[in-house]
Amino acid sequence: MTRTGGALALAALAVLAVLLGTAPAGAAPGSAPAPPAPDAAALAALDTRPDAVPGARETAPCPGPVAPAGVSGTGFGDVPPGPDPAAAWTGGRGEGQTIAVVDTGVASHPRFGGRVADGGDFVAGAAGTDDCDGHGTAVAGLIAADPAPGDLLVGLAPAARVLAVRQTSAFYGADGRTGVGDVTTLARAVRHAADTPGVGVITLALAACRTPAQVADPAAAPALGALRAAVRDAVDRGVVVVAAAGNTGPGCPPNAGGAVSSIPVPAWFSDDVLVVGAVGDDGAADPSSLAGPWVDLAAPGRAPTSLAARGDGLTTALTAPDGSSGPLVGTSFAAARVAAAAALVRAQDPAAPAREIAAALVRSAAPTAGLAPGVRDDAVGYGVLDAAAAVRGGPPRTGPEVRPAPPSATPEEGGHPGVVVGLVVLVLIVGALVAAVVVRRRGAR
Numbered sequence: 001m002t003r004t005g006g007a008l009a010l011a012a013l014a015v016l017a018v019l020l021g022t023a024p025a026g027a028a029p030g031s032a033p034a035p036p037a038p039d040a041a042a043l044a045a046l047d048t049r050p051d052a053v054p055g056a057r058e059t060a061p062c063p064g065p066v067a068p069a070g071v072s073g074t075g076f077g078d079v080p081p082g083p084d085p086a087a088a089w090t091g092g093r094g095e096g097q098t099i100a101v102v103d104t105g106v107a108s109h110p111r112f113g114g115r116v117a118d119g120g121d122f123v124a125g126a127a128g129t130d131d132c133d134g135h136g137t138a139v140a141g142l143i144a145a146d147p148a149p150g151d152l153l154v155g156l157a158p159a160a161r162v163l164a165v166r167q168t169s170a171f172y173g174a175d176g177r178t179g180v181g182d183v184t185t186l187a188r189a190v191r192h193a194a195d196t197p198g199v200g201v202i203t204l205a206l207a208a209c210r211t212p213a214q215v216a217d218p219a220a221a222p223a224l225g226a227l228r229a230a231v232r233d234a235v236d237r238g239v240v241v242v243a244a245a246g247n248t249g250p251g252c253p254p255n256a257g258g259a260v261s262s263i264p265v266p267a268w269f270s271d272d273v274l275v276v277g278a279v280g281d282d283g284a285a286d287p288s289s290l291a292g293p294w295v296d297l298a299a300p301g302r303a304p305t306s307l308a309a310r311g312d313g314l315t316t317a318l319t320a321p322d323g324s325s326g327p328l329v330g331t332s333f334a335a336a337r338v339a340a341a342a343a344l345v346r347a348q349d350p351a352a353p354a355r356e357i358a359a360a361l362v363r364s365a366a367p368t369a370g371l372a373p374g375v376r377d378d379a380v381g382y383g384v385l386d387a388a389a390a391v392r393g394g395p396p397r398t399g400p401e402v403r404p405a406p407p408s409a410t411p412e413e414g415g416h417p418g419v420v421v422g423l424v425v426l427v428l429i430v431g432a433l434v435a436a437v438v439v440r441r442r443g444a445r
Contacts, residue, residue, distance in 0.1 A: 032260040032293055033212050035268050038232045039225025046184065046226060048191040050120025050128070050165075053180045058124075059173040062132035065308030065315035066325055068151075081281040081300035082337070085156045088344055088387035094157030096350070097343040099143055099201040100193035102186070103136030105129060106164035107309040111146045119165035120192060122185045123172055128164035132171040134309040134318050136164065138328055139205045141307035142336040143343075153305050153314060156340035156387060163199055165189050168206065170321055178321070183208060183220075183265060187227040190241070190266075194234035200346050202239055203339040204273070205332035207246030207264035207290070215263055228269050235272045240346065240354045242339040243267045244331035245277040246290040255292050255378070262290060270294035274342070274358040277380050278334040283368060285379035289331050296358070297365045298380035299334035302327070334385075341387035348391065363396035364389035374402030 108116045119128040131137045140162050147154040167189040168181025246264030248254045267275040278289040278301025286301050308315040319325040365383030382398045
């Protein structure tokens with residue numbers, strides 16, 4: 001080949017590289033600092049037995065439930081979003097599975113049917129079944145509540161057992177601070193839950209929002225390293241760890257335009273944690289769901305009702321220490337649904353590795369509108385939970401192992417203009433290359 005031909009060939013390859021590199025593939029992934037390595041020594045230095053936070057005391061009275069509106073007070077008729085849970089019960093309803101809910105505690109509500117075990121209290125040193133905040137009980141209700149004739153609430157895994165671990169509370173304080181529970185107590189609680197015989201899934205429907213500067217602070221390294229070690233150890237032992245992606249709000253600004261300004265812990269440890277974002281009733285990403293490169297999949301984030309932490313009824317909202325209340329909406333409740341689905345999948349093969357169960361939930365997810373199979377989005381991951389498809393198994397619908405389809409070749413068909421221009425230029429260069437070779441051969445005769 002002549003020098004001219006070689007130069008043209010290199011130019012052709014360069015255009016092809018640009019062509020492939022500029023083709024869009026969904027939302028641009030955000031960039032975030034790499035999480036710290038698991039610090040087994042820092043974890044080993046912690047006492048993982050449940051006990052009270054030194055000086056912890058109740059700073060506000062525990063609120064009552066916000067009863068559903070309606071003649072009967074049940075909220076009957078407000079259909080929960082997402083598919084009918086019964087569609088995922090072809091292999092059982094979670095019998096033999098224990099899901100640890102590391103949260104604000106889980107009350108022994110009658111609709112758990114005696115399936116809640118006390119997993120300890122890292123707040124007041126009392127019982128994991130004490131839930132002043134009501135958040136943990138509401139999360140657990142979406143996981144394992146029994147059905148009842150007067151309403152539409154039922155957990156996705158209503159035969160599973162719940163291990164109640166209280167790790168945090170906004171209604172307690174210590175040393176002049178309101179709220180207890182930090183990364184260190186979370187590491188202890190995760191390790192304690194993983195050490196409890198029978199636990200196959202850990203639900204972390206909570207997130208500590210940090211800035212990149214905060215997670216890079218050397219003073220934060222021991223606690224973060226210990227938590228990552230606790231999560232890694234749990235997963236390596238076959239326990240699926242599901243974490244909420246976190247919600248935007250005061251102190252946790254959204255990650256917009258690919259820039260990461262808010263880092264949720266423990267969702268940041270996405271190599272080991274199955275991270276869940278939230279979608280609205282329409283199936284689109286919930287604007288309050290914290291997007292980022294750690295999100296694996298999404299699930300409906302709204303719950304019309306769930307179990308109340310006090311009494312034997314339901315609640316439609318959670319009340320804060322200042323008396324304000326908000327509906328049951330957010331990535332916490334999306335994570336609850338995914339955790340229940342993980343238990344249903346695990347029940348099919350209790351010996352399956354935790355990462356394989358997580359992969360089964362991701363590969364069976366339903367891509368949202370405009371999201372191609374095999375393409376990940378920072379808001380919804382690879383798509384929306386389809387528990388029934390995960391239980392059935394079968395070829396992957398999406399996920400990292402699915403190669404995205406090539407983009408359309410014309411703008412009218414949804415193609416990218418850069419792709420069209422690149423193809424035209426590539427054809428012209430290849431044509432010139434062929435002509436140069438032909439001329440060279442004729443001149444040599």
